[in-house]
Each structure stands twice: as C-alpha cells, then as structure tokens.
Amino acid sequence: MMETIRRRARILIVDDDRDLCATLSEILSGAGYDCTCVHDGARAVAAAHNQRPDGIILDIKMPAGDGFSVYNRLKLSTHTREIPVMFTSGYYDGEIMRAPFIHKPFDPVELIAHLKRLVAEEIREGSVDERGREEHLGKGL
Amino acid sequence: MRGLHLNDKSTILVLRWLTILLAILLMLYSRKGLTFGTGAYLLGVAFFLSNIIFTLIPRKHFAKPAVSSVIVIMDAGFISLAIYLTSGFNTDFYLVYFFIILIAAMRQELKGSIVTGAISITLYGLLIYKSSPHFYILKTPFLIRAVFLLLIATFSGYLAQRARVYEEARNVVQKKLSEVEEKLLRSERLAIIGQLAAGVSHELRNPLGVLQNCLYLLNLRFKDADEKLRKQLAIMQRELTRSNRIITDLLEFSRKQKPSLAPTNLNRLLEEILSRVQIPERVQVVKKLTDIPTVMADGEQLQSVFMNLIGNGIEAMPEGGVLTLNTGQDDSSVKVTISDSGVGIPKENLEKVFEPLFTTKTNGIGLGLAITKRLIEYHGGMIVAQSIPNHGSTFMVTLPVSDERGACPTE
Numbered sequence: 387m388m389e390t391i392r393r394r395a396r397i398l399i400v401d402d403d404r405d406l407c408a409t410l411s412e413i414l415s416g417a418g419y420d421c422t423c424v425h426d427g428a429r430a431v432a433a434a435h436n437q438r439p440d441g442i443i444l445d446i447k448m449p450a451g452d453g454f455s456v457y458n459r460l461k462l463s464t465h466t467r468e469i470p471v472m473f474t475s476g477y478y479d480g481e482i483m484r485a486p487f488i489h490k491p492f493d494p495v496e497l498i499a500h501l502k503r504l505v506a507e508e509i510r511e512g513s514v515d516e517r518g519r520e521e522h523l524g525k526g527l
Numbered sequence: 528m529r530g531l532h533l534n535d536k537s538t539i540l541v542l543r544w545l546t547i548l549l550a551i552l553l554m555l556y557s558r559k560g561l562t563f564g565t566g567a568y569l570l571g572v573a574f575f576l577s578n579i580i581f582t583l584i585p586r587k588h589f590a591k592p593a594v595s596s597v598i599v600i601m602d603a604g605f606i607s608l609a610i611y612l613t614s615g616f617n618t619d620f621y622l623v624y625f626f627i628i629l630i631a632a633m634r635q636e637l638k639g640s641i642v643t644g645a646i647s648i649t650l651y652g653l654l655i656y657k658s659s660p661h662f663y664i665l666k667t668p669f670l671i672r673a674v675f676l677l678l679i680a681t682f683s684g685y686l687a688q689r690a691r692v693y694e695e696a697r698n699v700v701q702k703k704l705s706e707v708e709e710k711l712l713r714s715e716r717l718a719i720i721g722q723l724a725a726g727v728s729h730e731l732r733n734p735l736g737v738l739q740n741c742l743y744l745l746n747l748r749f750k751d752a753d754e755k756l757r758k759q760l761a762i763m764q765r766e767l768t769r770s771n772r773i774i775t776d777l778l779e780f781s782r783k784q785k786p787s788l789a790p791t792n793l794n795r796l797l798e799e800i801l802s803r804v805q806i807p808e809r810v811q812v813v814k815k816l817t818d819i820p821t822v823m824a825d826g827e828q829l830q831s832v833f834m835n836l837i838g839n840g841i842e843a844m845p846e847g848g849v850l851t852l853n854t855g856q857d858d859s860s861v862k863v864t865i866s867d868s869g870v871g872i873p874k875e876n877l878e879k880v881f882e883p884l885f886t887t888k889t890n891g892i893g894l895g896l897a898i899t900k901r902l903i904e905y906h907g908g909m910i911v912a913q914s915i916p917n918h919g920s921t922f923m924v925t926l927p928v929s930d931e932r933g934a935c936p937t938e
Contacts, residue, residue: 405734406740412740413740489732493739494740
C-alpha cells in the first residue's frame with residue numbers, strides 16, 4: 387500500500403519531573419506534536435519500543451536508568467536506533483553530548499525550533515520503510 | 528604567645544636590671560669584705576637612673592644601632608669605673624663584663640660582641656694597672672679572665688648570629704606555611720560552594736523550567752490581555768531570567784574547566800565584545816588598543832572575563848561616564864586595562880572583590896569577579912583592582928604572551 391497518510395509527529399517526553407512533562411507536553415501539542423510522557427529510564431526504553439515515537443526529549447538525571455543509558459540502549463536496537471533524541475538537563479557542564487542538547491530551564495520557543503530541525507510536525511506514513519516498521523511492530527506485539 | 532626576641536628592648540633591660548642585682552649581691556656578699564666610697568654608690572645610682580631612662584625610650588628608637596652603641600659604651604664605662612672604684616683585681620665586678628658582652632652579642636652579633644669584649648679587656652687591664660700599679664698585668668689570673676672574656680664574646684656572638692639566621696628562616700617558612708594554609712582553606716571553601724552549587728542548581732533548574740513553560744503557556748493564552756497583565760507576565764519573565772542567570776553563575780563557578788588554548792587576538796576579542804554588549808547612551812567608550820602579540824588563550828573564557836569586567840564598569844556608572852579599554856604589553860605579558868569613571872570601590876572592599884559570594888550589588892550573588900579571577904589564573908595570568916571612591920575603578924588583567932610571537936593588529 388503506497389498511499390501516504392499524514393499524521394502529527396509523536397514525541398516521547400522522558401523526564402522525572404511530572405510538572406515539566408505536563409507543561410512541555412501542552413506546549414508541544416500547541417506546536418503541532420502529539421506527546422506521551424514517561425518518568426524513568428526503564429519505561430522510556432519500553433515506550434520507545436512499543437510506541438515508536440518520531441522523536442524523544444530525554445532528561446539525563448532520572449531514576450531507573452539515566453538519559454545516557456537510555457540513549458545507549460535505544461542505539462543498540464535496530465528498531466529504535468533511528469529515532470532522533472534531544473537531551474535536556476539541568477546540569478550544564480559543557481560535556482560533549484552525543485545528541486542535540488538543550489539545558490534547563492529552556493525557552494520553549496528555542497526548544498520548538500530545535501525540535502523542528504530534528505522532527506517535522508507532520509509525518510508521511512505508508513512508504514516502504516514505514517510499512518516495514520509497522521510489520522515488525524506487529525510481530526513484536 | 529610572642530617568643531623572646533633577641534633584639535628586644537625587654538631582653539636588654541632585663542639583663543641590665545640583672546646586672547644591677549648582681550652588683551648589689553656582689554656588694555653584699557663579697558668575701559673580700561669590700562668597702563665602698565661615695566663614688567661607688569654614686570655610680571650605682573647613675574647606672575640605676577640610666578636604666579630607668581632606657582626603659583622610657585620607645586621601642587622603635589631602642590632598635591637603632593646608635594642607641595645600642597651608646598648603651599654598650601656606657602655599660603663598659605660603668606663597669607670599668609666600678610672596678611676602679613672598688614679594689615681593682617680583687618673585685619668580682621669583672622663578671623659584669625660578661626653581661627655587656629652578651630648584650631652586645633644580642634644587639635650586634637659577632638662584630639658587636641668581639642669589639643665589646645676587646646674594649647672590656649683593655650679597660651679592665653688599664654684600670655687594674657691604674658688602681659694597683661704594682662700589679663703585674665700579664666700574670667696568669669688576669670690572662671685567664673681576658674681569654675674567657677674573649678671566648679665568651681666570640682661564642683655568644685656566634686650563637687646570636689645563628690639564632691638570627693634560624694629565626695629568619697623560621698619566619699620565612701612560617702609565612703609560606705600560613706600562605707599555603709590560607710590557600711588550602713580557600714580552595715576547600717570553594718570546593719564546598721562548588722558541590723553545593725552543582726547540587727542545588729540541578730534541583731532548581733527543573734522547577735525553573737516548569738515555571739518557564741507555564742509562563743510560555745500563559746503568554747499564549749493572554750496574548751490579547753490588557754497591558755497590566757502583560758506587564759506582570761513580563762516581570763515574571765524577567766525574574767525567571769535573573770534566577771536562571773544566578774544559577775548559571777553558580778554552575779560556572781563550580782565547574783573546573785581547563786581552558787582550551789588557541790592563539791587569541793585580544794584586541795579583536797575586545798572589539799567583538801563591545802559590538803555585542805549593549806552600551807547605554809550615558810556611557811562613552813574610549814578605546815586605546817595598541818599592537819600587542821597574540822596570547823594562547825581560551826577565547827570563550829576570556830570573553831566571559833572581559834564581558835564581566837565591561838559589564839561591571841557600565842554598572843558602576845549609573846549617572847554616566849567614560850569606560851576606557853586599554854591594551855599594552857611588557858617583556859613577557861600583555862595587559863588589558865578596563866577603567867570606569869564610576870562610583871568606585873571603598874578601600875575596605877577592594878581586597879574582597881575577588882572573593883566568592885562577596886557583593887555590594889542588589890542583583891548579584893558575588894561570583895562574577897571570583898569566576899573572572901579563576902579563569903585568568905587558569906591562563907597563568909593575574910588580575911589587579913585599583914579604585915578611588917567616587918572617581919572610578921581600574922581592573923588590570925595580565926596574561927602571559929604565547930611563544931609564537933605575532934603582532935596583533937589593532938583593527
């Protein structure tokens with residue numbers, strides 16, 4: 387089926403601060419994204435596998451697996467390897483991040499601009515690649 | 528507690544009072560049954576009075592070589608007269624010569640003690656000869672006394688000299704030790720602040736992030752609200768930004784980042800900063816940038832250094848004034864001077880301005896200059912502050928010149 391369907395891009399927000407997740411989710415919804423929130427590393431990896439988001443905003447310091455370990459596990463799996471990740475953290479220690487990084491507290495306008503460079507608001511579905519992913523997801527489930 | 532110092536006025540006076548005591552004891556218990564004339568008593572009183580006068584001389588004058596020479600000569604005279612007025616060789620007053628030799632050793636070390644010893648022996652010999660002409664001066668007892676006087680003079684002078692050398696060395700070591708101790712305390716304090724800062728900052732950045740998000744959403748919702756509400760939202764934004772800046776300063780301070788060095792043109796860096804900083808109309812900027820060599824530096828760190836100094840300069844001139852940027856060089860370093868004609872820094876605060884958490888501003892936490900100083904020290908440079916209250920302040924940054932010398936155009 388080569389027909390393309392347009393849908394809003396899905397963003398997985400991973401942060402142990404629930405208020406931050408809720409407000410960020412609202413902001414990104416307003417900016418044209420669909421958001422899901424999880425609050426620890428282990429759930430982040432599971433959600434990335436199950437929901438196949440189009441982008442992940444990943445906090446670094448979290449319970450049950452910090453951002454770096456989540457990132458490494460996502461990169462190990464062929465199913466999640468391609469998902470773009472943006473790190474966010476309250477620590478600004480100038481460390482070289484392996485993915486785009488925005489430090490807290492961020493200006494939402496800036497965050498949206500960053501995110502748009504990583505993930506378009508609209509995703510075209512139905513291409514060969516996408517179908518392959520869907521099939522695999524079906525098997526996995 | 529202060530130790531007994533060899534050059535001390537009190538030591539000398541104690542010795543002199545002891546001399547008087549010894550003289551009295553000698554008078555009372557001399558086995559020869561000495562008889563004293565009026566002259567001897569007058570001499571004793573004179574010595575006593577001289578000691579009272581010396582007691583009254585202020586300590587700083589007491590240390591002068593002229594005063595000590597007068598004391599030694601007077602003492603030698605007193606003793607010789609005492610010997611002369613008593614019974615020559617038979618009297619034990621010669622023992623007092625040891626005291627003046629010791630005093631001389633303490634005041635003028637080896638040179639003083641030997642000269643005093645020689646004077647003592649000569650006077651002693653002359654007076655004995657004068658008081659009893661039939662006395663054979665080169666008889667063994669006198670020679671033994673003379674040799675002992677000379678030996679004591681040499682030995683005490685030598686000891687005094689060594690004591691001084693040791694004391695000087697000890698002072699140097701002690702000074703160094705206290706410097707190291709102070710540095711250690713300082714770095715310990717800084718490390719604690721750093722740890723605390725890093726911990727607190729992370730915890731605060733999350734809630735600040737949430738507030739920032741809420742403010743963003745509120746701004747969206749009240750896009751068309753009345754001016755009053757918009758103004759209040761703007762105030763919230765300003766305060767949020769300020770809180771964030773404080774946290775960033777704290778984190779910056781707790782960070783121990785080594786500079787990544789590259790040849791840096793300071794004149795160009797200053798020009799860049801000036802083009803980025805908002806300079807109020809009330810402030811006039813005067814640039815006196817001369818050709819200076821490039822320095823090996825971390826451009827970003829130095830940018831934060833000069834940005835902070837320029838910002839401080841501008842803030843110090845709320846009524847307006849002149850901000851002067853000066854670059855120059857000497858043999859092995861380049862100097863960047865940033866002066867303002869502002870309110871200045873009171874003398875008592877000038878030493879503290881580089882200390883972390885010291886501030887006189889209402890909107891700062893006192894880390895700006897502490898960070899600045901640290902960054903400059905990372906580069907092997909130094910920063911000095913000078914200020915005249917109500918006339919302005921000058922901050923001079925000195926940085927070592929890189930090995931590869933190349934002229935740095937003024938542009």
